[in-house]
Every structure is written in C-alpha cells, then in structure tokens.
Amino acid sequence: MGVLSLLFETMRFHERGYDLLADSRALIALSFFIPFFAGASEMAGQSVTLVLNRVSRFRFAASLAFTGIVYILTAFIWALLTLLIASLFVSQAPPPLLVCSVIALSFGPRLFGMLTIAPYYGEFLGRLLDGWMIACAAHGIHALGLPGHVAAICSVAGWAIWSLSRNAGDKLLLPVIGRIEVFVAGSPLVLSSRNVSELIKERMAALQKAARDDD
Amino acid sequence: MMIEHWALLSMLLGAAIFLLAGALSPIESFAWWAGWLDEDPASFPERDAEAFDGGKEERFFAVYLAGIDSIAGDKTTRRTERFLTLIEAAAPEVTIVSDVFPYAPSGRPLLAGPRLFLKTWRALYRLKLRRRSSILSNIINLRNLYQVLVSADHRYGPIFNAGAAHVILDALLRAGYDLEKAPPICIIGYSGGGQIAAASAEFLKAATGARITVISVGGIIASTPGVAALDMLHHLYGEKDSVQRLGAIMFPERWGVFPYSHWNLAKAQGRIQARCIGAMGHDRVGGYLGEGVDEDGEPFIRKTATAVAEVLKAETAAISACAQP
Numbered sequence: 001m002g003v004l005s006l007l008f009e010t011m012r013f014h015e016r017g018y019d020l021l022a023d024s025r026a027l028i029a030l031s032f033f034i035p036f037f038a039g040a041s042e043m044a045g046q047s048v049t050l051v052l053n054r055v056s057r058f059r060f061a062a063s064l065a066f067t068g069i070v071y072i073l074t075a076f077i078w079a080l081l082t083l084l085i086a087s088l089f090v091s092q093a094p095p096p097l098l099v100c101s102v103i104a105l106s107f108g109p110r111l112f113g114m115l116t117i118a119p120y121y122g123e124f125l126g127r128l129l130d131g132w133m134i135a136c137a138a139h140g141i142h143a144l145g146l147p148g149h150v151a152a153i154c155s156v157a158g159w160a161i162w163s164l165s166r167n168a169g170d171k172l173l174l175p176v177i178g179r180i181e182v183f184v185a186g187s188p189l190v191l192s193s194r195n196v197s198e199l200i201k202e203r204m205a206a207l208q209k210a211a212r213d214d215d
Numbered sequence: 216m217m218i219e220h221w222a223l224l225s226m227l228l229g230a231a232i233f234l235l236a237g238a239l240s241p242i243e244s245f246a247w248w249a250g251w252l253d254e255d256p257a258s259f260p261e262r263d264a265e266a267f268d269g270g271k272e273e274r275f276f277a278v279y280l281a282g283i284d285s286i287a288g289d290k291t292t293r294r295t296e297r298f299l300t301l302i303e304a305a306a307p308e309v310t311i312v313s314d315v316f317p318y319a320p321s322g323r324p325l326l327a328g329p330r331l332f333l334k335t336w337r338a339l340y341r342l343k344l345r346r347r348s349s350i351l352s353n354i355i356n357l358r359n360l361y362q363v364l365v366s367a368d369h370r371y372g373p374i375f376n377a378g379a380a381h382v383i384l385d386a387l388l389r390a391g392y393d394l395e396k397a398p399p400i401c402i403i404g405y406s407g408g409g410q411i412a413a414a415s416a417e418f419l420k421a422a423t424g425a426r427i428t429v430i431s432v433g434g435i436i437a438s439t440p441g442v443a444a445l446d447m448l449h450h451l452y453g454e455k456d457s458v459q460r461l462g463a464i465m466f467p468e469r470w471g472v473f474p475y476s477h478w479n480l481a482k483a484q485g486r487i488q489a490r491c492i493g494a495m496g497h498d499r500v501g502g503y504l505g506e507g508v509d510e511d512g513e514p515f516i517r518k519t520a521t522a523v524a525e526v527l528k529a530e531t532a533a534i535s536a537c538a539q540p
Contacts, residue, residue: 117241123370197377201417205422
C-alpha cells in the first residue's frame with residue numbers, strides 16, 4: 001500500500017509523496033522497481049514491433065523484461081545527469097539516493113504505457129504520458145529543494161536522454177543495447193511500422209509478377 | 216442510494232469494457248500477421264477458374280465495402296442489396312463485387328470460426344435480424360469501429376490494410392478480374408468502409424498496378440498513406456450527416472495545420488473531390504441507404520445510388536476516352 005500511495009501522491013504532484021520517501025528507506029528501494037514495470041508495460045504497448053518480427057513467446061517475455069532493465073539504466077543516467085547539472089547551479093546538491101528515487105518515481109505515468117496499444121489514439125496517449133512523466137520529474141527535483149529553472153533543465157535533459165535511448169539507442173547512443181536487443185528477441189528486429197509497408201508492397205508486386213507468369 | 220451505486224458501477228464497468236475492447240482490437244491483426252490463424256499472409260489469392268467469365272476482363276470493377284454494422288460479406292441487408300441493384304441498373308457496364316467483409320485482415324466474417332467470441336456474434340446477429348435490442352447489436356458497430364481505427368493507426372495500419380487489400384483482391388479475382396490487363400478498380404466505401412477502401416489502395420495498387428478510385432459514401436477517412444496511392448477519391452456526403460464530419464475532426468492529420476499530410480496534399484493536388492448529394496443523414500431511414508425522401512420527393516437511397524453511378528460512369532467514360540488511339 002505504501003508504494004501505491006507514494007505513486008499516487010507523486011503522480012498528482014503532491015509533495016506529501018516526497019515526504020513519505022524521505023521517511024522510508026524501504027520505499028526508496030521499492031521505487032527503483034517502477035522504471036522496470038514501466039518499461040515492461042511500455043514494451044507490451046509497443047509490442048507491434050515484436051509481432052511484426054514474429055518472435056517466440058519466451059523471447060517476447062524476455063524483451064519485456066529487457067526493456068524494464070533498460071528503463072532502470074535510463075533512470076540511473078538521468079539521475080546522474082541531474083546531479084551533475086545541480087552541482088553547476090547550487091553549492092549543495094540533494095542526496096544522490098533521493099535523486100535516483102525521485103527520477104525512478106517520475107516513470108510512474110509510464111506504468112500506463114500498455115494502454116498505448118489502443119489503435120490510433122495510442123500514439124497520442126504515449127506523448128501525453130511523456131509530458132506527464134517530464135512534469136513529474138521536474139516537480140520531484142524541485143521538491144528536493146532545487147530552484148524551478150534547474151529542475152526544468154534537469155527534466156528536459158533527462159527526457160532527451162530517454163528519447164534517444166528509446167528512438168535511436170541502437171544506432172547512436174547505446175550500440176551495446178541494440179546488440180543485446182537482437183540477442184533477447186532472437187533475431188534483428190528489422191521490421192518496424194515504418195518499413196513493413198514497403199516489404200508488403202514488394203511481396204505483393206513479386207507475387208503479382210509470379211501470378212502473371214503462371215498465366 | 217443503492218440504485219445510484221449500481222448505476223455508477225455499471226457505468227464504470229461499461230467504460231472498462233469499452234477501453235479493454237479498444238486495447239484488444241489490434242490483436243486480430245497481430246494474429247493474422249504472425250500466422251496464428253493458419254493462413255499465410257504472404258500468399259497471393261488465386262483466381263477461381265470456374266467463376267471466371269472470359270467476357271468480362273475489359274470491364275470496370277467496383278468493390279463495395281459495407282458500413283460498420285456489417286457482420287459478414289455475404290450477409291448484406293435488404294437496404295444494401297437494393298442500393299447495389301440500383302447502382303447496377305444505372306451503371307450496367309460496371310461489375311460490382313460485394314461479398315467482402317472488410318473489418319478483419321483475414322476477411323473472415325464474424326459468424327465464421329474459429330473466433331473467440333463466435334457465439335456472441337451469432338447471438339447478436341440473431342438479435343439484429345429480429346430487430347431487437349439495438350444497444351446490444353451496437354456492440355458489432357463498436358467492434359468494427361475499432362477496426363477502422365486499427366486501419367488508421369500508423370503502427371498497425373500497414374498489416375491490417377495489407378490484409379484488407381488481399382481480401383479485396385481475392386474477391387476481384389473470384390469475379391473474373393484479369394491481373395494481366397489490370398483494368399481500373401473502384402472501391403465504394405460506406406461509412407467506416409471508406410477508411411478501409413482508401414487505406415488498402417496502397418497495397419492494391421502494388422498488387423495490380425491498376426488505377427484505383429475510391430467513392431466514399433459518408434466515409435470517415437483518416438490521412439493514411441493509402442490516400443497518396445489513390446488516383447481519385449470522390450467523397451459523397453449528405454447535408455445532415457454529422458458523422459462523416461467527425462473524420463475531419465477526429466483525425467488530426469486532416470486539419471489544415473498539417474498541409475503536407477497525405478490527405479491535405481491529395482486535396483491540394485485535386486485528387487479529393489467532395490460533393491453534397493442531398494439532405495440525408497448518416498444512417499437509418501433518413502440516411503444514405505434509407506427510404507426517407509428529399510425535398511424533391513426522391514428517396515435518399517435512389518439519390519445516393521444515382522450519385523455513385525454518375526461517378527462510376529464518369530470514370531469509365533474518362534478511361535475509355537484515354538484508351539482510344
């Protein structure tokens with residue numbers, strides 16, 4: 001119940017949530033699981049890539065877990081970045097463990113990531129969750145005693161890292177993650193929503209040619 | 216107080232079912248693409264040699280995609296049958312194909328197994344036939360509406376629309392469509408069928424190389440890549456049809472602020488033409504296929520059929536003129 005009320009309070013921008021966090025080491029530890037479940041939920045919502053590439057059920061589950069781990073790492077990098085930026089603006093940065101926990105908690109809205117599976121409006125919902133997550137991070141950093149503009153810079157920088165790791169991670173930022181992704185999914189996830197149309201059209205044109213040749 | 220609680224609980228349950236149904240709606244497309252339905256999505260429809268009428272290969276083909284109340288391609292309502300008969304009478308040079316169920320990528324009707332909710336769909340269909348419980352039979356509309364959104368989705372759309380194109384092509388080949396000569400194809404899409412007609416054009420064009428025209432009858436169409444593949448989209452609408460206006464509102468890429476969207480580019484290039492055909496609404500008696508009458512005394516169903524036939528005749532005439540040496 002403690003984690004749920006903590007999540008509920010922080011997701012509705014209530015400072016009481018951060019008071020709960022400061023009082024309990026167990027809650028700090030539990031908060032680190034939130035990015036994991038957020039990642040798994042997000043991957044379930046975006047599972048179209050896995051389905052397009054026809055991965056097995058075991059590898060499907062492994063991909064969900066792997067995305068969860070990537071999200072924990074992202075939260076950790078985001079927290080480090082926050083501490084670095086904070087040290088440029090204030091003389092005494094907040095405790096690193098609390099910063100990590102606050103950033104991990106800001107992934108709370110992404111627990112609804114599974115709902116992005118909904119057709120057409122799912123993508124819009126995903127962007128809405130992005131905005132909510134950034135706002136939660138900014139509010140949490142500010143609640144730790146950092147000035148508003150520093151909190152804003154930290155949350156935008158963190159969001160940039162997160163977006164990069166999500167959209168271009170396997171190409172630019174984290175080539176290792178891309179390779180592990182291939183290992184977990186069992187094959188390179190070459191088909192995406194962007195290129196599947198071209199593949200189908202090529203196949204249809206080839207089959208048309210074959211059907212004509214048969215005639 | 217107790218009743219209020221029950222009402223609230225029912226509303227919450229209804230909302231939960233609504234959201235869950237939406238979240239689960241892409242799964243049929245997933246299953247089809249992944250090959251879980253014992254069908255190979257990469258196979259090419261084969262021509263039924265017995266059904267092929269050798270005299271028809273030069274004809275202009277039109278495929279009719281029903282609205283979201285459709286349950287199976289071969290279970291058309293009396294209104295639909297009459298509508299198609301009127302079009303055939305007004306444009307006899309066109310072969311009309313109507314046994315297509317467009318709301319499943321496999322083309323498998325809701326009444327045919329294996330389907331998880333097969334018994335439910337059959338029960339709802341029986342209710343619909345007896346004209347009972349319109350609320351329950353609206354579940355069919357909701358299910359098909361979600362498939363329209365799957366077709367419009369950037370992520371799932373490609374696989375759903377490829378499936379729909381397969382189903383359309385299959386029906387065309389059964390009707391004697393000649394792939395070698397690839398005569399022009401027109402898809403008539405009523406309501407949600409308009410979206411599937413426009414979206415599947417991309418793959419139908421790749422498979423046939425033919426000229427593809429869509430006639431949307433009060434269609435609710437998103438700005439999908441299929442619109443870019445269309446040679447022409449004729450959007451016919453009724454003055455009192457507020458449902459078709461939803462398409463311009465609920466699909467943001469059709470808004471004027473996105474001038475480079477597929478829809479707005481096609482519109483700027485003159486490939487989308489909208490025409491008001493009368494004072495009809497979207498469905499029922501006062502709808503496109505309804506028996507209601509316009510100010511001039513002409514039934515709406517006849518008015519809609521005449522407008523569709525006019526477009527078909529204009530298309531065939533233009534193509535014949537181009538084909539003349």
